[in-house]
Amino acid sequence: MALTEFALIDRYFRSCGATRGDVRLGVGDDAALLAPAAGQELVAATDTLVAGVHYPEPADPASLGHRALAVNLSDLAAMGARPAWALLALTLPQAEPAWLAQFAAGLGELARAHDVALVGGDTTRGPLCVTVTLLGHVPGGSALRRAGAAPGDVLFVSGTPGDAAAGLALEQGRLAAAPEASAYLRERFLRPQPRLALGERLRGYASACIDVSDGLLADAGKLAAASGAGVELDWAALPLSESLRAALGAERAGELALTGGDDYELCFAVHPDRVASLAAELPPQRWGYTRIGTLRAAPGAVVQREGTVMEFSHSGYEHFA
Amino acid sequence: MALTEFALIDRYFRSCGATRGDVRLGVGDDAALLAPAAGQELVAATDTLVAGVHYPEPADPASLGHRALAVNLSDLAAMGARPAWALLALTLPQAEPAWLAQFAAGLGELARAHDVALVGGDTTRGPLCVTVTLLGHVPGGSALRRAGAAPGDVLFVSGTPGDAAAGLALEQGRLAAAPEASAYLRERFLRPQPRLALGERLRGYASACIDVSDGLLADAGKLAAASGAGVELDWAALPLSESLRAALGAERAGELALTGGDDYELCFAVHPDRVASLAAELPPQRWGYTRIGTLRAAPGAVVQREGTVMEFSHSGYEHFA
Numbered sequence: 341m342a343l344t345e346f347a348l349i350d351r352y353f354r355s356c357g358a359t360r361g362d363v364r365l366g367v368g369d370d371a372a373l374l375a376p377a378a379g380q381e382l383v384a385a386t387d388t389l390v391a392g393v394h395y396p397e398p399a400d401p402a403s404l405g406h407r408a409l410a411v412n413l414s415d416l417a418a419m420g421a422r423p424a425w426a427l428l429a430l431t432l433p434q435a436e437p438a439w440l441a442q443f444a445a446g447l448g449e450l451a452r453a454h455d456v457a458l459v460g461g462d463t464t465r466g467p468l469c470v471t472v473t474l475l476g477h478v479p480g481g482s483a484l485r486r487a488g489a490a491p492g493d494v495l496f497v498s499g500t501p502g503d504a505a506a507g508l509a510l511e512q513g514r515l516a517a518a519p520e521a522s523a524y525l526r527e528r529f530l531r532p533q534p535r536l537a538l539g540e541r542l543r544g545y546a547s548a549c550i551d552v553s554d555g556l557l558a559d560a561g562k563l564a565a566a567s568g569a570g571v572e573l574d575w576a577a578l579p580l581s582e583s584l585r586a587a588l589g590a591e592r593a594g595e596l597a598l599t600g601g602d603d604y605e606l607c608f609a610v611h612p613d614r615v616a617s618l619a620a621e622l623p624p625q626r627w628g629y630t631r632i633g634t635l636r637a638a639p640g641a642v643v644q645r646e647g648t649v650m651e652f653s654h655s656g657y658e659h660f661a
Numbered sequence: 662m663a664l665t666e667f668a669l670i671d672r673y674f675r676s677c678g679a680t681r682g683d684v685r686l687g688v689g690d691d692a693a694l695l696a697p698a699a700g701q702e703l704v705a706a707t708d709t710l711v712a713g714v715h716y717p718e719p720a721d722p723a724s725l726g727h728r729a730l731a732v733n734l735s736d737l738a739a740m741g742a743r744p745a746w747a748l749l750a751l752t753l754p755q756a757e758p759a760w761l762a763q764f765a766a767g768l769g770e771l772a773r774a775h776d777v778a779l780v781g782g783d784t785t786r787g788p789l790c791v792t793v794t795l796l797g798h799v800p801g802g803s804a805l806r807r808a809g810a811a812p813g814d815v816l817f818v819s820g821t822p823g824d825a826a827a828g829l830a831l832e833q834g835r836l837a838a839a840p841e842a843s844a845y846l847r848e849r850f851l852r853p854q855p856r857l858a859l860g861e862r863l864r865g866y867a868s869a870c871i872d873v874s875d876g877l878l879a880d881a882g883k884l885a886a887a888s889g890a891g892v893e894l895d896w897a898a899l900p901l902s903e904s905l906r907a908a909l910g911a912e913r914a915g916e917l918a919l920t921g922g923d924d925y926e927l928c929f930a931v932h933p934d935r936v937a938s939l940a941a942e943l944p945p946q947r948w949g950y951t952r953i954g955t956l957r958a959a960p961g962a963v964v965q966r967e968g969t970v971m972e973f974s975h976s977g978y979e980h981f982a
Binding site: 364365368369370371372373374375376378381382383384385386387388389390392414415416418419421425427428429431459460461462464465466467469471473474475478480483485486487549550551566 | 685686689690691692693694695696697699702703704705706707708709710711713735736737739740742746748749750752780781782783785786787788790792794795796799801804806807808870871872887
């Protein structure tokens with residue numbers, strides 16, 4: 341079956357995402373035409389997934405479609421932004437209709453869930469590589485940034501970090517676990533749920549925010565460094581899922597929560613005076629976040645455990661380290 | 662030399678493009694924050710270059726950086742838009758400082774020439790693949806589209822199509838030519854100059870516009886089809902560069918002008934009543950465009966030569982054909 345590029349784009353991606361009134365011209369011309377919301381800043385992020393690097397091969401196409409968008413949604417969540425429009429650059433070895441249908445279904449389901457329209461893209465032949473660029477809005481001057489926190493601010497993380505890294509190890513056959521825990525952890529890797537609702541609500545509370553993609557310790561360290569501070573995490577406070585504990589035991593579960601990647605959770609700082617009202621407005625149990633440490637004046641990112649500082653040889657995934 | 666991803670981005674791309682006052686937050690956070698211009702529509706395009714597909718290997722890094730942005734600039738030119746901000750997703754096998762410096766120089770020089778700020782991106786390890794997403798502005802409701810032309814409209818093309826395809830053939834050793842012609846044609850492939858000034862000036866004149874990237878005949882056909890029409894090109898009117906004629910002879914030069922790719926010129930339609938004022942306002946000799954045919958009611962794209970219709974077996978490059 342020979343599909344021309346044009347027919348391919350048309351068949352699988354024209355109606356893939358949400359329908360939005362602010363799209364003046366979507367897929368099919370030289371560029372998309374969009375109507376930015378008045379009084380808002382535009383927020384833009386781009387992320388690439390490469391098969392064999394971020395993924396075991398052969399990559400599940402529905403998960404690849406989901407994650408290619410999810411990683412960008414998570415970036416916008418970390419800014420406190422609301423997503424609107426996505427562009428998809430898809431490089432693949434050949435155009436297989438079944439593969440494309442599953443990929444588009446995975447991408448489209450998540451896009452519609454967050455009211456994201458797919459407004460443009462490019463398809464190219466080559467090694468499997470997916471780049472999504474996501475655009476959205478945030479009220480002018482109110483975006484969350486990595487910079488802005490100060491020593492003494494309390495640090496929180498959403499969800500249960502480490503799950504996705506364990507899920508990837510299970511996918512790759514580097515780890516074995518009981519069926520229920522295995523299914524849960526794999527799903528956490530294959531279909532991460534970016535924290536957009538939390539991100540939006542954190543505007544006005546968080547002094548700084550970052551999305552946890554390279555490992556909690558590394559990303560908390562980046563937030564602290566951008567804020568001109570350091571960070572001290574509390575080992576005992578790390579939120580670990582039951583499945584992660586069951587699969588790895590508490591010790592290795594804690595290590596993976598600190599150093600695993602692909603969580604797509606939010607790590608954010610809150611001034612101590614604002615912690616009580618944050619808890620009242622967004623109850624942690626309902627919104628799914630946990631206090632894990634504090635910012636300090638001394639630079640660096642360390643973990644306190646029973647009064648001593650833990651050392652980590654691996655502080656998160658660096659693509660070119 | 663081990664560069665972390667963060668240091669790599671910082672070193673080569675933080676100051677790569679233009680500096681713009683409407684960038685609230687650029688490279689280095691989870692997403693960029695941008696201030697869209699009031700009363701304007703946002704224009705967005707994304708394009709990927711893959712080494713070995715769009716390029717002979719090893720690809721010249723400065724040319725790769727230039728072209729990765731140029732192909733997107735050309736998309737915005739075809740909409741009559743003015744570019745503003747770019748995001749770069751760069752996948753490469755390893756981080757070589759010399760390669761990165763040249764790539765960033767090629768990208769940065771063209772970006773600064775068109776006042777484009779590099780506001781974000783992602784670097785990943787994998788097979789060489791470059792995706793640039795470009796954002797810009799066009800006054801609300803005034804963008805040029807592929808649709809909008811009608812039978813009887815006159816068709817024009819900028820520049821001398823076919824040069825870049827010959828340049829690629831020279832780069833790949835599939836073609837030989839005298840030194841001067843060879844140098845000219847290679848440069849046309851390696852460093853295409855997108856027609857942004859012409860695109861902006863065509864607003865109010867062109868009834869439809871498309872950027873010529875897959876071959877003039879194929880792209881003129883897309884413009885016509887989007888406008889619910891067909892197109893008839895005039896073989897004798899095709900603008901051929903002296904270098905292309907010298908390298909290939911008039912016959913093959915004309916064929917390549919019709920079917921070669923990578924031109925990044927503009928093909929546009931103008932209502933017959935507007936042709937005279939277009940020529941007065943934008944003299945063709947100065948602005949470098951040529952009348953090449955007309956739109957007709959019958960669908961399809963054909964070439965007239967001395968009263969007969971020419972047939973083409975290959976009407977442009979289709980990535981998945």
